[in-house]
Amino acid sequence: MANLQTNKQKQYYIPLERTPETVITEEYKDCEVRWSKIGCRKVRTVLIPATEEQYREYMRPLWREDKRQQRHGADEVSADKVRDDYELEVPDDFNLEEEVVKKELLAALRHELAALQDIDRTILLMIADGASEAATGKAVGLSQKAVNKRKHKLYALLKEHLKDFR
Template sequence: MANQRKNEDKQKYYIPMEVKKDTIITPEYENAPRQWSKIGNRMVRTILIPATKEQYGAYMQPEWKEDKRQQRLAEKRKKREKAQEEHRGDKSVQGWDTPVSYEQLAEMEYGFTDEYGEDSPEEIVVKEEFINDLHQALSLLQGVNRQIVDLILDGYSEAAIGKKVGRSQKTVNNRKKKIYEFLRNHLKDYRNY
């Protein structure tokens, strides 16, 4: 037991720092060896920075949580895919993250289809205008709000987004609500479609 504690005390901890073109590296780490490390779900070039056990745990805990969340999502997807294979036509098996085509959405009455199951020319124009207005609304977002939207679209959790933009999860949640409200107001003319 005492030997195990001594081994733990002697164990060194390192925090991986991603190295990019614009990464500022202090003189003491300029010659540090670069290596591939996993940060979150990505393999990136890093420099290993020595740290205490507490610093290492504090730094890695959000990464571990995000990794666990991604593992759970992957397991749910596998279960859902298996259930879909067994119940091919059962739409109730699909979840929020199940990829669907526009045709599938139209079948579930989420699309703009006419009685023949096809878009009318007017509806095609409305869709194109909607997409253009959505792009315009998104282009009005700047700074942290734009970063938050980009990270949401990349599938990051609020906690991971907060870490990337230097804000708390609660702040990210509040900003996300304001962004969605802004988009709803900007696109309110399309609510009847």
């Protein structure tokens, strides 16, 4: 039984992207080209046999980069690509305290909006998008006057809850 397990060791392959610029040795010229996932994109590849250590070392940076992109978004600059002598330019009129207060206000506003009923959120959203009170009333099943009253009550409620940010 032990012999069967040692004979069935897992074979590892490193995917090599096949592009017109890729240089491939004679040994792999006639290999089957297949679609593989490298990072978070599918590309045409040739599979190159490798040891487990080689495979793990090759794939580790891709896993790390893929996870970073999932956490921070693909449009951010990779920490590996940023040079040590890179200096961040800050505008002269930048006020850190003001920026922090803005972020806190937005977080509090989102929290308050999440606590509203669905109909109230719909009313505020439609009004913010430029819909008339009559059109909003038709969408939510209320009269124009009821939408007007509810809108003003919502504004007063939000103003009261966010008074610390004035």
